[in-house]
Amino acid sequence: MGKQILILPGDGIGPEIMAEAVKVLELANDKFQLGFELSYDDLGGAAIDKYGVPLADETLERARAADAVLLGAVGGPKWDSIDPAIRPERGLLKIRSQLGLFGNLRPALLYPQLADASSLKPEVVAGLDILIVRELTGGIYFGQPRENKVFDNGERMAYDTLPYSESEIRRIAKVGFDMARVRSKKLCSVDKANVLASSQLWRAVVQEVAKDYPDVELSHMYVDNAAMQLVRAPKQFDVIVTDNMFGDILSDEASMLTGSIGMLPSASLDANSKGMYEPCHGSAPDIAGKGIANPLATILSVSMMLRYSFSQTQAADAIERAVSDVLDQGLRTGDIWSEGCQKVDTRTMGDAVVAALAKL
Ligand SMILES: NC(=O)C1=CN([C@@H]2O[C@H](COP(=O)(O)OP(=O)(O)OC[C@H]3O[C@@H](n4cnc5c(N)ncnc54)[C@H](O)[C@@H]3O)[C@@H](O)[C@H]2O)C=CC1
Numbered sequence: 001m002g003k004q005i006l007i008l009p010g011d012g013i014g015p016e017i018m019a020e021a022v023k024v025l026e027l028a029n030d031k032f033q034l035g036f037e038l039s040y041d042d043l044g045g046a047a048i049d050k051y052g053v054p055l056a057d058e059t060l061e062r063a064r065a066a067d068a069v070l071l072g073a074v075g076g077p078k079w080d081s082i083d084p085a086i087r088p089e090r091g092l093l094k095i096r097s098q099l100g101l102f103g104n105l106r107p108a109l110l111y112p113q114l115a116d117a118s119s120l121k122p123e124v125v126a127g128l129d130i131l132i133v134r135e136l137t138g139g140i141y142f143g144q145p146r147e148n149k150v151f152d153n154g155e156r157m158a159y160d161t162l163p164y165s166e167s168e169i170r171r172i173a174k175v176g177f178d179m180a181r182v183r184s185k186k187l188c189s190v191d192k193a194n195v196l197a198s199s200q201l202w203r204a205v206v207q208e209v210a211k212d213y214p215d216v217e218l219s220h221m222y223v224d225n226a227a228m229q230l231v232r233a234p235k236q237f238d239v240i241v242t243d244n245m246f247g248d249i250l251s252d253e254a255s256m257l258t259g260s261i262g263m264l265p266s267a268s269l270d271a272n273s274k275g276m277y278e279p280c281h282g283s284a285p286d287i288a289g290k291g292i293a294n295p296l297a298t299i300l301s302v303s304m305m306l307r308y309s310f311s312q313t314q315a316a317d318a319i320e321r322a323v324s325d326v327l328d329q330g331l332r333t334g335d336i337w338s339e340g341c342q343k344v345d346t347r348t349m350g351d352a353v354v355a356a357l358a359k360l
């Protein structure tokens, strides 16, 4: 039996971008004789419509049994007013947590062809290549207790909890240091240790882990400063390690340095590099159904899957090269379009990557 890939297109632009990523995956499968077998299921709003819950038990079992999962995106206005406990996003959080995918790698790489598409001056972003390592199964998105309540006088209140255990911090810190070790040997840990108890523990544990990595230069930065530094002088960073919510926010910010969030792939890994791969963006309801979404983040997530889950470096490199070749041809979806380039739709972009990959 071949390697099993479970595809979860999700909602909004999810199915549109996934159709293009699957074309690329199928070509890579043939060209590099990867022996992958693809199967499909639903997550998020699509799963609510089909199963009544955002992640059905049978889908979770299929994800557990698969060698890797490829996800589009979930959520949308259709499900915004349902019971918060079964919103589409809860299905995403559950699959991450149940599969133990604590290590989220979000590379923000500026393709030189897109220097004009970045919202920052070309000289500020030229050569940008940073990696955000985000803790993905702990922190405030999962912390208990969390509650919405109404006091006797009618006043509403709500709260969330931001817990981190030492072992949760230690294992993500190690991912950060390991990544830094094979890159520029510079790690910046981002926290809010001037205010939050969880961040104070975070910083202390990261400092302890650093003792095992004397070759890596460790720095610490408060998250508010990090948000500012990312747009002031982003190239000062190489690898950033941070918690779940800070990583969520900073990676969306970093995406704009690369031209668009439509360019940012991600890998979510467990302790054995079993992974789920997805673009960093959401279901983009504002452009869903128009056929104009950028499929490159999802296509690049396929490349990350080949690299991290299957050690298929040659195939992964080839997909990245095909993306670069298409950008060389001047093809751009609307989100990365600039003067002098040819504006194309989602399908044309996907077909162009397939054609470029076929030629390599
Ligand atoms: N991993 C996931 O499945 C995620 C799901 N969401 C969900 O997605 C829904 C929409 O959330 P938003 O805050 O609007 O974030 P979003 O990332 O979906 O969209 C933000 C902006 O970026 C644009 N955009 C996103 N992906 C794009 C692409 N591939 N090509 C071109 N433009 C793109 C959108 O058109 C929009 O203007 C919500 O229901 C949210 O909860 C949000 C983030 C992650």
Ligand SMILES: CC(C)CC(=O)C(=O)O
Residues within 6 Å of the ligand: 089, 092, 093, 248, 280, 281
């Ligand atoms: C929709 C959230 C659960 C997650 C998110 O925004 C993300 O992982 O980027």
Ligand SMILES: [Mg+2]
Residues within 6 Å of the ligand: 248, 249, 252, 280
């Ligand atoms: Mg996000």
